[in-house]
Amino acid sequence: MMAKATVQIQESRLRQDLLDLARFGEDPGRGITRTALNDADLAARQWFKERMREAGLKVHEDAAANLIGRIDPAAGPTDRPCIATGSHIDTVVQGGKFDGALGICTSLEALRAIRESGFALPCPLELLVFTDEEGGHFAGTFGSRAMFNLLQEGEMEKSRGAGMSSLAQDLKRMGKDPQKIYQGIRSPSEFRAFLEVHIEQGPVLESMDIPIGIVEGIVHLGRYLIQVEGKAGHAGTTPMHLRDDALVKAAEIITAVNEAVRSGGPEIVGTIGEIGVHPGVINVIPGEVEMALDLRSMKEATLASVKKKIDEIVHSTDNAKIETILTKGGVKMDPGIMEAIELSCRQRGIPFHRMWSGAGHDAMTFPTQHIPTGMIFVPCVGGESHCPNEDIRFEDAATGAQVLADTVVRLALQEFLHPPP
Ligand SMILES: [Zn+2]
Known part of the structure; x- marks a missing residue:
């Protein structure tokens, strides 16, 4: 030697x-x-x-x-x-x-x-x-x-x-x-x-x-687009019980997604870091929301199981959908x-x-x-x-x-x- x-x-x-x-x-x-x-x-x-x-x-x-x-x-x-x-x-x-x-x-x-x-x-x-x-x-x-x-x-x-x-x-x-x-x-x-x-x-x-x-x-990486539709309307004349506010529904999704990712343990992180509200004006009820979700995990199986939970959250919300932007092994x-x-x-x-x-x-x-x-x-x-x-x-x-x-x-x-x- x-x-x-x-x-x-x-x-x-x-x-x-x-x-x-x-x-x-x-x-x-x-x-x-x-x-x-x-x-x-x-x-x-x-x-x-x-x-x-x-x-x-x-x-x-x-x-x-x-x-x-x-x-x-x-x-x-x-x-x-x-x-x-x-x-x-x-x-x-x-x-x-x-x-x-x-x-x-x-x-x-x-x-x-x-x-x-x-x-x-x-x-x-x-x-x-x-x-x-x-x-x-x-x-x-x-x-x-x-x-x-x-x-x-x-x-x-x-x-x-x-x-x-x-x-x-x-x-x-x-x-x-x-x-x-x-x-x-x-x-x-x-x-x-x-x-x-x-x-x-x-x-x-x-x-x-x-x-x-x-x-x-x-890590494995997945990026997804979540779209939530509601009904735009006048912020002054539409009573609360007759509204379909896309941003309120989106807020519930954000909280539920955060919980779903946390339930995946320390091997996974997830972030909704980008959000677009339409029409995005102070006196109109939000009619549509788009959000970008970034998921990363060292284990592909963990990423897949948390993604499945997130799919269920999105699909259980009226007029909401999720699509994949990109995945990287x-x-x-x-x-x-x-x-x-x-x-x-x-x-x-x-x-x-x-x-x-x-x-x-x-x-x-x-x-x-x-x-x-x-x-x-x-x-x-x-x-x-x-x-x-x-x-x-x-x-x-x-x-x-x-x-x-x-x-x-x-x-x-x-x-x-x-x-x-
Ligand atoms: Zn660098």
Whole structure:
């Protein structure tokens, strides 16, 4: 057995990178607006390319504008599958400093520390910075899906709202040809593993006072539209007993849906977060209501059984119906990678907690390609994310970077000891 390299990350350096990156797109009091390929994003990418080069990585940008930094092994063949780590650099409108940014900065620090340690790499390492994870143009996880040829027909030409640029337009603005997006497609066989560090975006780790979450999978998701019809009428002249108020019926549905989701236990969450009332004026009884329901669960069966209860609630209400907008299957992280992350925590006495992710990430794309994937969560203050208040503790970020670095080395050694056939 080869002696294990000691890799030590530096918290001060990681902290400086996070603070420097947070300046791109900063609007004081309104968080960070670094939506994919806007001016702030382009400037941030330029800055990050320089940081990767300084750290000794070979850098290139693919046809989907993903940034790829690579370290080839000093010893051994360079065509072995790589261990990749990364996340995204874009934010939502008025987002926070750490969603995505934590993943790319911890990856940079981990690779920098591994390089400095003198560890003789048995396989290449890659740092991946994905384009438009947040869906600023149309759909999310654009860069990672482009990398594995998973884009939908015409999706680059669509934009999220009127007057907003499409990805195709913004790629052209950068001097890229959207027609040649295929040039960036990679074969899954080029990857031994993918690891992503991310802020938790929820309150669980902080409430347990645990610095590391080992993600077991990303939840199943269902989105539904509930429509309730009533009868519009004059708010002054229609007696209460002769009314069919769509909003009153909708309110009962909202309360009952909340109870149905709660009855499903801790494995499921459900939210009605969008509601439209028609005609929506103060002196008219609401004639029609539309509501959007978002259900997420780590267990498909739980999601299905709660959805069945919700169907019954809706169908027992006069003139109400529910239809499915979209469903997305969950993904499972690789047991071997989870084990490697866990061993890295144990070796340094770092407390960890296994958990599911309620949010989607680029790390969802890799399991669909049968690439062993793992995610490391770091707590965020107050569980807040996608908002200007998003915050972390730098010592937790450093712990995440250290666990990432140790896990990369652990997987690289496994790769070396058991080379692929
Ligand atoms: Zn993110």
